[in-house]
Amino acid sequence: MRRRILTIFLAAAVLAAALPLHAHADSAEDSLRAALTGIMESHGLDESNVAFGYRRTTDWRQIWYNEDALFESASVYKLALNMYYYEQEAAGNIAPDAVYGGIPLSDCHRLSLQYSDNDVSRVMLDAAFPDFADYKRQAAAYAGIDERALSSDYLYSSKFSVRIMLGVLQYLYDSADTTFADAMVHLKAAQPGEYFKSGISEYEVAQKYGYDTYDGPLYVATVGIVFAEEPFLLAVFTRGVAGAGNVIGEIARAFCDYNDAAREPLPEPEAPPVACTSPVAPDVPSQARAEEIAVSAALCCAALARFPGLSGAIRLALAQSPPG
Helix, strand or coil: CHHHHHHHHHHHHHHHHCCCCCCCCCCHHHHHHHHHHHHHHHHCCCCCCEEEEEEECCCCCEEEECCCCCEECHHHHHHHHHHHHHHHHHCCCCCCCCEECCEEHHHHHHHHHCCCCHHHHHHHHHHHCCCHHHHHHHHHHHCCCCHHHCCHHHHCCCEECHHHHHHHHHHHHHCCCCCCHHHHHHHHHCCCCCCHHHHCCCCCEEEEEEEEECCCCEEEEEEEEECCCCCEEEEEEEECCCCHHHHHHHHHHHHHHHHHCCCCCCCCCCCCCCCCCCCCCCCCCHHHHHHHHHHHHHHHHHHHHCCHHHHHHHHHHHHHCCCC
């Protein structure tokens, strides 16, 4: 019990460290901290069974907890897999009417992303990445993570971290209207009223969920994009949490309220006073300008005197140059 309470305090500390200095006591950040603390307390959440991360796309404001812990993510892997195929289609390397397991690729995308069909997704995975570790490298590359930073635990399992998935989501969002436009259609149609959509109903939500048991505990994860007025990315992983789908919806609701809350604008930066001594500045007295020029000329002559050959070359070049 003491460990769980300590973890909740640590989560609050993580949020507090991210607060802007100008925030007031009743700010959106304080409301978010209170909401998340309440969720963690009521569902017994700590670093052993939950990780989450949020990024606002308009200013890249990020808030996350347990972001580097690896969690089994089950069908969440299908997101980056389909992204790879969409890119290959866009590059002309795969025909849009290609067939996998007797199913046209366009239907494979729909079945894999919207309905999370395991058989179709496995055929796609084996065709593109016979070595599963190569797929994990590709997913990390979408997040901008160097292969040398990847652990064997990540490479040879279905595990992901919040940090990696937010990077994958950012890559997806950046081309949501072009390369991944078809993916958006399927992700927005997936699992109505469940996972993120159980907590958010006023905005379109493009989500990919996953759940499965691994050595006993049930792992439930959801990652996606909430198309609020200021769209944001969200990733939530859970391990052995009762009612995980609804808990994920509660976390999504808390971040949506935070994202929508009125925020005080950042104060305008004040330029420090600078004394301008440029020879062309009209506000500098002529005497000051003359003194500055004289000092600069003296310094230049002193420097040239140390290099007689260079000084002579400069004088020769000036003598030969046409009048300006």
